[in-house]
Amino acid sequence: MSSTSQHSNFNNPTQFVEGWYWALPSRKLKVGKVKAVTLLGRNLAIYRGVSGQVVAVDAYCPHMGAHLAEGKVEGDGIRCFFHNWKYDDRGICVDVPSQGKPLPVCIKTWQTAEQYGMIWVWVGEEKPSSLPFVPELEQVDCDYMLGTRFIKNCHPNVLLINAIDAHHFNTVHNLPLEIVFDSQDLNKAITFSNTTRGGDDSWLIRLIRPRYRNEVTYSMCYWYGSTGTVTLGPDFLHFYIIFALRMIEGGKTEGQTILVTPKRPGCLGWGVNRGLLWLTQQVGNYFAKGDTQVFQTIQFDLKTPTKADASILQFIQHVNRQKALSWGTWEAIDSPETLRDRHSSTSLML
Numbered sequence: 001m002s003s004t005s006q007h008s009n010f011n012n013p014t015q016f017v018e019g020w021y022w023a024l025p026s027r028k029l030k031v032g033k034v035k036a037v038t039l040l041g042r043n044l045a046i047y048r049g050v051s052g053q054v055v056a057v058d059a060y061c062p063h064m065g066a067h068l069a070e071g072k073v074e075g076d077g078i079r080c081f082f083h084n085w086k087y088d089d090r091g092i093c094v095d096v097p098s099q100g101k102p103l104p105v106c107i108k109t110w111q112t113a114e115q116y117g118m119i120w121v122w123v124g125e126e127k128p129s130s131l132p133f134v135p136e137l138e139q140v141d142c143d144y145m146l147g148t149r150f151i152k153n154c155h156p157n158v159l160l161i162n163a164i165d166a167h168h169f170n171t172v173h174n175l176p177l178e179i180v181f182d183s184q185d186l187n188k189a190i191t192f193s194n195t196t197r198g199g200d201d202s203w204l205i206r207l208i209r210p211r212y213r214n215e216v217t218y219s220m221c222y223w224y225g226s227t228g229t230v231t232l233g234p235d236f237l238h239f240y241i242i243f244a245l246r247m248i249e250g251g252k253t254e255g256q257t258i259l260v261t262p263k264r265p266g267c268l269g270w271g272v273n274r275g276l277l278w279l280t281q282q283v284g285n286y287f288a289k290g291d292t293q294v295f296q297t298i299q300f301d302l303k304t305p306t307k308a309d310a311s312i313l314q315f316i317q318h319v320n321r322q323k324a325l326s327w328g329t330w331e332a333i334d335s336p337e338t339l340r341d342r343h344s345s346t347s348l349m350l
Ligand code: FES
Pocket: 061, 062, 063, 064, 065, 066, 080, 081, 082, 083, 084, 085
């Protein structure tokens, strides 16, 4: 299937991959507060109940459609501002003051999680898969810092492939590295890794390997086609940057970088980590800077792939194999394969 096929997920403004998407930073949602969040075209009210748990519900009250973010958090439930109906943390109506008893209605709730200082929402029908993580840090307790928040004039998939666009490391980032990626398709995630050589003319490479003349690890793990976790550095010091992206209106991107480092013990460890997170941010900025303008104007269409674009093609195929949902409604979209299977079984029945 071509990357521009009508049904494919890649670079498609009308559909996206089922998965975990970032909603808002954890620290922006205090206990007892509710926020309006628009995620992938759907309006939500996200609140933190007294137990500290985050609850995400569809925004509009089933009574008359008031936005529930205008309401008040009560216990672990939410009470609509307009006529004071109350819903519990499963979205079930538990109080209608004018009736003196609840009515059999409910609002749709969505699974949430908190990781790396961010609130994530599972957008999908099936049981949630793993939250995005950096492969080396899956079981590791980490310090983190939110980096830059940004908007780009292109699709999240297009922005993400920048990290495995081997050729552009030379032409844009002045990293004369020889990059060939090994990839591992993990079903929901895909990783591209390599050990690079060369690059001594670059200040970045000199910075991350003082006295270190051998290899520098560079690997990228993609989750749901929208979040990329980067691992970069020599063996003795890896930097970790998460590019958490989501599609906004018109197939554009809203993103947030998250800088991560493993926890180090004591006050000294805390201080060292502040410094390391700051340094990680500089590394992230180095990569973000050179390409900024091209993502404002690109009309992505990989018409003439070369050998150096092999990883990009692999990523496109991976994204197109994932389960698709519709922008705004979050309804499942049948893949061309499912449609074909269904069609052939119907013809058999006839
Ligand atoms: S609109 Fe919510 S209670 Fe009436």
